Amino acid sequence: xxxxxxxxxxxxxxxxxxxxxxxxxxxxxxxxxxxxxxxxxxxxxxxxxxxxxxxxxxxxxxxxxxxxxxxxxxxxxxxxxxxxxxxxxxxxxxxxxxxxxxxxxxxxxxxxxxxxxxxxxxxxxxxxxxxxxxxxxxxxxxxxxxxxxxxxxxxxxxxxxxxxxxxxxxxxxxxxxxxxxxxxxxxxxxxxxxxxxxxxxxxxxxxxxxxxxxxxxxxxxxxxxxxxxxxxxxxxxxxxxxxxxxxxxxxxxxxxxxxxxxxxxxxxxxxxxxxxxx
Numbered sequence: 001x002x003x004x005x006x007x008x009x010x011x012x013x014x015x016x017x018x019x020x021x022x023x024x025x026x027x028x029x030x031x032x033x034x035x036x037x038x039x040x041x042x043x044x045x046x047x048x049x050x051x052x053x054x055x056x057x058x059x060x061x062x063x064x065x066x067x068x069x070x071x072x073x074x075x076x077x078x079x080x081x082x083x084x085x086x087x088x089x090x091x092x093x094x095x096x097x098x099x100x101x102x103x104x105x106x107x108x109x110x111x112x113x114x115x116x117x118x119x120x121x122x123x124x125x126x127x128x129x130x131x132x133x134x135x136x137x138x139x140x141x142x143x144x145x146x147x148x149x150x151x152x153x154x155x156x157x158x159x160x161x162x163x164x165x166x167x168x169x170x171x172x173x174x175x176x177x178x179x180x181x182x183x184x185x186x187x188x189x190x191x192x193x194x195x196x197x198x199x200x201x202x203x204x205x206x207x208x209x210x211x212x213x214x215x216x217x218x219x220x221x222x223x224x225x226x227x228x229x230x231x232x233x234x235x236x237x238x239x240x241x242x243x244x245x246x247x248x249x250x251x252x253x254x255x256x257x258x259x260x261x262x263x264x265x266x267x268x269x270x271x272x273x274x275x276x277x278x
Contacts, residue, residue, distance in 0.1 A: 002033045003040075011043040016050035017172075017205070027054040028067050031074075031084060049081035051132055051172075055088040057109060057277055069120035075130050083170065085113065085131045093136035093176055096143045099260060103147065104267035105276075106133060107154045111268075112277040114162060124162040132204075133169065136176040139190060141197045145247050146256040148173070148201025153261050154268070173203040180214045187211035188226055199234050200246045206231065 006016070018030060031052060038048045054071070056063030071084040089106040110133065114124045133151060137144045152169045159167045175194055180187050188211045198206050208230050210223035235241050247253040 002030075002037055006037060011038045011041050012047040015205075016048070017053075018051070019053035025059065027052045027084070028071055031071060035079070045078040046080060048079050051083040051086065053086045053088060053134065054084050055086050057112065058088050058091065065116055066120060069117050069122055072117065072122055072127060072130050076126050080129075083130050083132045085127070086134050086172070087113065087131060088134045090134055090136045090174060090176075093138070095138060096140040099143060099147050100263045100267055103150055103154060103260060103264035104271055106135070106151065107158055107264070107268050108271040109277055110155060111158050111272065114158070124159070125164055125167065128159065128164070128167045131170070132172050134172045134174065137173050137179075137194055137198050137201075138176045139179050139194065141193055142253060142256060144194070144197040145201040145253055146260055148198065148203060149245070149247060149253070149257045150260040150264060152202055153257070154264055157265065170204050171202060172205045172207075173198040173201075174207045175209045180209055180211075182214060184211040184223070187213075191227070192230060195230050195234060196240075199240045202245065 208227040
């Protein structure tokens with residue numbers, strides 16, 4: 001079970017992030033097992049950090065929003081560094097030419113959670129503190145940088161509508177599946193530019209696909225090592241994590257971000273009026 005999976009893991013040192021990719025998923029039960037395990041390890045609530053990919057509007061015909069609300073309340077009271085709600089936007093990704101729609105759908109979905117969970121007694125600030133956005137990133141270097149920057153700006157604008165200012169936006173970035181092919185060496189090179197665009201764009205957590213991901217035969221030690229070392233290069237040698245917004249001041253990136261924001265905000269207003277997630 002979970003104890004075997006997390007054997008030798010130190011919860012006070014490692015962020016634990018889970019996705020249940022099968023039918024009959026039970027994120028609440030998974031969270032209960034995780035917190036019980038953490039207590040067995042002697043970790044207190046503030047030491048448990050991580051997330052669960054719990055996105056009721058995506059995975060359920062009848063979204064269990066009451067269960068999600070209880071889970072968020074529990075985290076707000078006992079596990080401040082844990083995010084049980086993910087606005088999974090990977091389904092909205094369909095390439096650079098559709099980024100405006102992707103952005104608008106992403107923030108519309110996040111806005112729907114703020115509104116619905118308010119009906120369950122949760123303040124928008126509490127929901128936002130335990131929410132993360134899961135996004136896909138493609139091969140279009142500058143466009144993807146601007147996309148991630150635009151998400152932050154657009155979401156800040158949504159939060160203003162709820163009377164909030166300065167609320168953080170937590171971005172989890174995955175490589176889009178179609179960016180990998182059978183050329184493993186090409187995948188390694190491509191991964192470096194994708195990872196750079198994600199980090200420069202403001203990713204809080206990044207998943208780098210191993211170069212043999214498309215094989216579906218299990219990853220080789222080499223591909224896992226290169227995927228891990230790529231993150232080390234960007235953080236420990238390039239020090240990109242020390243800059244709040246590495247793309248700031250670049251006319252092209254700033255202008256592209258502005259254009260995406262303007263178009264996506266107009267589209268979001270249309271989606272909101274239509275109650276596309278309602």
